[in-house]
Amino acid sequence: MNELKERVQETFEHFHEHPELSWEEVETTKRVAELLEEAGCRVRTFDDCTGVVGEIGNFGEGRPVIAVRADMDALYQEVQGEMKANHSCGHDAHMTMVLGTLWTIRQHPEILDKIGIRFIFQPAEEVGAGALKLVEKGVVDDVDYYYGIHLRPFQETPDGKASPAIVHGATGSIAFEIRGDDAHGARPHLTHNAVEIGNYLINAFHTIHLDPNIAHTAKVTRFLAGGRNINIIPGSAQMALDIRAQTNEVMDQLRARILEIIQSARDLYHVEINITEDFGIAAAEVNAEAEEVARQAIVRTLGEENLTDPIITPGGDDFHFYTIKRPQVKATMVGLGCGLAPGLHHPDMSFNREAMMNGIRVLSEILAIHAEGVEER
Template sequence: MIGEQFSEELELVFNHLHENPEVSWKEVETTAYLENFLKGKGLVPKRFENMTGLYVDIGKGLPKVGFRTDMDALWQEVDGVFQANHSCGHDAHMTVALGVAVLLKEIESVLPGAVRIIFQPAEEKAQGAKALVGKGIIDPLQFLFGIHVRPLVELDDGTYSPGLHHGAAKLISGKITGMEAHGARPELGINAIEVAAGLVDGLKRIWLSPTESASIKMTHLQAGGSSTNIVPGTATFSIDARAQSNQTMDVLTDELDKIIRALKVMYDVDIEYHVETHIAAAEVDETASGILKQAIIETVGEDKCAEEIVTPGGEDFHFFTFSNPNLKTTMLGIGCGVSPGLHHPKMTLNTERLPTGADIITKALILALDYVKGSERYD
């Protein structure tokens, strides 16, 4: 368990990270700070090649159990000025991860295996997890745990959830190429705005089961110039698709493709589109969430263990399972009084809950190591 003295050190760590935010793929100073902290505790962190972020292995042998934290801040307007800003809790997540690293280092000699702690960049761009998959960072793992602070509307302060069921999201960009014409002779052109209107109408006609939570809508449209007597021949658009499950997202994507193919034939236009960002929905593993639930109960008691949370937000963490379905994953939800809410420029949280989060994750990692070791003996 984290003692009072180390809790005070973690408070200083959080303050430093909070006051020095860096956006996706530019977490240079953050990476250096984390590396120096870990080295100062007698650990040997390894930076990722050609990108920000790092990882550290603790214990003997090939790591079978891992813990991942995100690092990047948002770019948003705060008091009228655009700046990097930790309003999603990644500063808190890194603080917990450093606490876990220190706790594991203290008992490294008696660990029943090795643990890999991963500091992932570019979560807010939904690109960091994919990059780490490409580097093979999670290949040896059987379990991977994550964390996320939760707003008060989802989780009471001082309570903890063993599973976060985030939804899937796809952010799609496209271009319609029709034909310009004089406003007096519209029959000689192909109006890109009218094609876009057909696309909007088609999206509204996608039908799904009422038991499935999903939405798809156009969120950006740009066409034409300053002259109002020209039929615009081109338009660019963006579409935001959301679904609570990966299966429902597949249905939305298929229906979108059908609509676009039909519009291309109907209007004799070219419509190009591609997925800018894909955030996979959570596939919470029952064994992993059961281990995390046990860790919560053993650390803070059953009365502080909340139910698993279904939330409409997205998280890059779930791409790890999307790319490797055999990986057992879950995320700890930390009830720490997040207010007014995630991504609010003035978001605050109760940092007193972070050491407890580190205690819970450490316990879960040890339990997972015991599970892996037991499974290997059984095999």
């Protein structure tokens, strides 16, 4: 165990010190591929994108295929005054824990004989596109059960505890440009003031009222208009919204209302408004069977006193695209308490690195439980 713990810490340090942005995880892909090959996995990489898949175990007919996913990319943010790639969402830990699970399972041939195990290292989670790309690659087409794991903030899950499911909400962003001509401040009749149009839109967005029993928000997070000269009426502006809802159905309603309001501004002001970004991540659709397996694994490894209820969070993760695009896949994401503070995506995020061993134990036990299920058939 001490040898595994030392290797886990060294591996984490490497990933932590070599962060790479979404779709740019070239060196990370190479390093993970090397470690998978060293562990005896059959390895698959891709010609047109980053990411790597490793397989080990028995993929014979009638054997269940169990997949475990780790995201790979870092965020781009200001860290101590410098804009740089930074692992402030825990993906360095996620990769390390999945590799630690592989190293653990290799010591249990009785598990490898019963099930096929696929370790999926996915790029571009932070831009919500990596899962969809790997779905296109067919990496989950034959998967029966699929598990992810994610570090959780201390406010949500105490250190040493774990949850069998993270119920992420749907998230999205809509960006658009108001296009028109500038005019002199003395001649407001010659243009449409993009600031006034933007103010109309903000007020209209605040009139959206959907089911109050289901959490949802729409917030303007960008409004750029005007320049250095105050006596110029700006005809153009850039705006963007962050939108969130706890269910996919409410997200669809929210997005439709926002687009209707934007169209109403076009009609009212006779102005050109162009959508420049319309992007979203689906809400979680947790499978009860996969959640139960994760629950049993947490109880067996950490004790029932360290099992928490499923986590409901307005944050999002593109992991849930796998089950939406391939509904036959039974999936859940384990939430790992690790003393994470001040919070996810904070440039100075830190956590108790010892907790990675808990994650490895839980993921390894999940695979053991699936192997036991094969024996019972």
